[in-house]
Amino acid sequence: VNDSRTTQLRERLHRLADDMTPQLDVVSHVRTARARHRRRRRIRLASFAVATATAVAVVGTTTVVGVLTAGRGEVAAPSQTTAPSEPSAAEEAEPQWMEGDIESLEMWLETRPTEVELRGPTELFGCPGMTARLVDALDISLQQEGGTPGGTEECTWVARTGPAGTISLSMGFLAGAEQATARESLAGSLLEGEDEEDAGSAYRLGECYTTPLPSDRVTAGLRACSLGAREAWAVDVAAADGSGVWVFTAKVPFGLQNVNSPSAMVTLVDLADQTW
Amino acid sequence: VSDRDAEFTDFVADHGKQLLRTACLVTGDAHNGEDLLQSALAKAYGSWDKVARAEHPVAYVRRLMINTHLSWLRRLTSTEQVLEALPDVGTPDHQSAHAESDALRAALLGLSTRVRTAVVLRYFEDLSEADTAALMGCSRSTVNNHVTRGLAALRGLLAPEENGDLTTTSGRQK
Numbered sequence: 001v002n003d004s005r006t007t008q009l010r011e012r013l014h015r016l017a018d019d020m021t022p023q024l025d026v027v028s029h030v031r032t033a034r035a036r037h038r039r040r041r042r043i044r045l046a047s048f049a050v051a052t053a054t055a056v057a058v059v060g061t062t063t064v065v066g067v068l069t070a071g072r073g074e075v076a077a078p079s080q081t082t083a084p085s086e087p088s089a090a091e092e093a094e095p096q097w098m099e100g101d102i103e104s105l106e107m108w109l110e111t112r113p114t115e116v117e118l119r120g121p122t123e124l125f126g127c128p129g130m131t132a133r134l135v136d137a138l139d140i141s142l143q144q145e146g147g148t149p150g151g152t153e154e155c156t157w158v159a160r161t162g163p164a165g166t167i168s169l170s171m172g173f174l175a176g177a178e179q180a181t182a183r184e185s186l187a188g189s190l191l192e193g194e195d196e197e198d199a200g201s202a203y204r205l206g207e208c209y210t211t212p213l214p215s216d217r218v219t220a221g222l223r224a225c226s227l228g229a230r231e232a233w234a235v236d237v238a239a240a241d242g243s244g245v246w247v248f249t250a251k252v253p254f255g256l257q258n259v260n261s262p263s264a265m266v267t268l269v270d271l272a273d274q275t276w
Numbered sequence: 277v278s279d280r281d282a283e284f285t286d287f288v289a290d291h292g293k294q295l296l297r298t299a300c301l302v303t304g305d306a307h308n309g310e311d312l313l314q315s316a317l318a319k320a321y322g323s324w325d326k327v328a329r330a331e332h333p334v335a336y337v338r339r340l341m342i343n344t345h346l347s348w349l350r351r352l353t354s355t356e357q358v359l360e361a362l363p364d365v366g367t368p369d370h371q372s373a374h375a376e377s378d379a380l381r382a383a384l385l386g387l388s389t390r391v392r393t394a395v396v397l398r399y400f401e402d403l404s405e406a407d408t409a410a411l412m413g414c415s416r417s418t419v420n421n422h423v424t425r426g427l428a429a430l431r432g433l434l435a436p437e438e439n440g441d442l443t444t445t446s447g448r449q450k
Contacts, residue, residue: 005434006399009427012380012434013400017297019377022306024296026289029317033284036318100325107323111339113413115347 095207097226097254102211104262105235109218116218116269119276120243121173130155130171130271137267138259140167165230165253171268175244179236182245183210183221186234190225190249224261229253233261235269246272280324287327288317291334295341301396302345304385316341338401342393342411383430394422395430 109116131144134157142157145168154172161167174182190208208225219238224231230253237246250264292313299316300309320327320337330336384392390412397408398419405423409416 006427008434009395009399009430010402012376013301013396016377016380016384017301017400020300020306020309020381021293021297022310024288024293026285026292029288029292029314030281030285032314033288033317033321034281036314037322100323103323104326107319107326107340110319110343111336112343113410115413 095209095226097207097231098209098224101224101260101262102213102222105222105265106213108262108266109213109220116220116237116273117240118237118246118269118272119241120175120239121276130275131157133271134169134267137271138264140259142167142169161253161256166251167253167256167259167264168249168251169264169268170247170249171272172247173239173244174247177245179219179221179238179245182247183223183234183236186223186236186247186249190223190232190234190251191227227251231261233265235265237269248272283328284321284324287320287333287337291337292317295334295337298338298396298401299341299345301384301400302342302389302393304381304392312341312345315344319344339411342397343413345393346390346412379433380430383433387426387429391422391426391429394419395426398423 131142135142140159140161142159145156145158154170156168156170158169159167208223210223211221213220213222213235221236223234223236226232230251232249232251234247234249237248239246248265248268250261250268252259252261252264295316296309296313299312300306303309303312316337319340327333327336384395387395393412394408397403397411398405403411405416405419409419412419
């Protein structure tokens with residue numbers, strides 16, 4: 001009985017699909033898909049322009065609060081003021097070294113079985129537990145650098161990759177922060193301590209790109225900068241419960257075979273999503 | 277024409293029709309189905325290298341499409357509630373030339389979006405319970421509950437001369 005009914009349902013669904021489905025105009029669908037894709041890119045660039053203009057205004061009137069660098073028990077204090085600057089020509093288009101990376105990140109967001117839904121942490125981080133899971137996921141030898149066994153509001157890890165350089169990763173939560181402010185505070189921190197002479201010369205140090213990630217599935221933004229021989233990425237994700245902003249950073253040498261910035265970022269966000 | 281455009285065009289020509297059929301069923305509407313397919317194709321075009329490298333590019337684009345569909349649901353909850361109030365399963369429009377299809381379509385629209393999506397993926401796409409769960413981002417038991425509810429709602433349309441219950445045991449399992 002069940003087989004006959006489910007067979008009947010299959011047949012009727014196929015007949016309904018025959019009745020409902022219009023003729024497929026391949027040329028039109030291809031043309032429209034290309035146009036929609038280009039429109040998404042334009043929107044992203046326009047959003048970047050707005051974000052940059054906002055950043056100039058914000059940075060020009062306020063100090064950047066060093067929330068990320070504030071340890072447990074410390075008061076998050078103004079750490080530095082970044083001088084207002086006009087966006088450079090290099091910032092107005094997706095830089096060559098990022099080609100395809102943003103699409104990779106978007107596709108990961110779009111094809112995930114579930115949405116990224118991070119809540120604010122109810123307790124301090126347990127960094128050591130996450131280190132082992134990161135090592136498994138990325139298959140590289142990471143050492144925990146920041147964060148304490150007793151808990152912290154930020155975890156940082158490093159991996160030496162030989163002549164290619166160093167991989168640095170971090171995960172932090174900015175309680176009570178606004179996403180736009182958090183994104184801009186990251187702009188300076190990504191370049192902190194980086195030296196152009198030491199960084200190598202693959203790309204120009206300080207060439208940066210900022211964009212919201214145009215996804216229906218999560219409210220997130222990306223700030224990426226070239227450090228010369230490495231690239232630095234920061235992704236901010238608004239906590240689903242409105243309690244603050246999650247911030248993930250990855251500094252990865254260009255040209256590594258098994259790890260790149262999108263894959264490191266995806267791993268960090270996945271880990272946080274599994275935990276919170 | 278670039279290689280990317282040529283490959284993408286071939287993909288749409290080869291698989292677009294099947295994807296559109298699924299899109300029409302899960303949305304319950306031809307126009308919305310075309311729009312859903314378009315959204316998925318635009319995203320696929322933007323990352324064509326990744327789609328083309330996937331083990332099953334069609335499954336990849338189908339995942340994009342279903343995720344987009346379920347995201348629309350979250351943004352359009354009020355619309356979904358309106359759709360739930362559509363005609364009774366048991367009163368198909370007999371004046372329609374496609375009364376049977378109309379009745380099934382109305383009945384599908386009477387289901388919640390997630391239940392309808394689960395039924396379509398299980399019995400139209402013929403996916404296993406596990407694959408349906410993976411695609412919808414939920415557990416197998418949730419899929420089973422959705423399908424059981426869906427089949428119960430559709431029972432009146434299927435073999436109306438019988439009154440036995442439908443169960444979900446006959447779907448293909450991997």
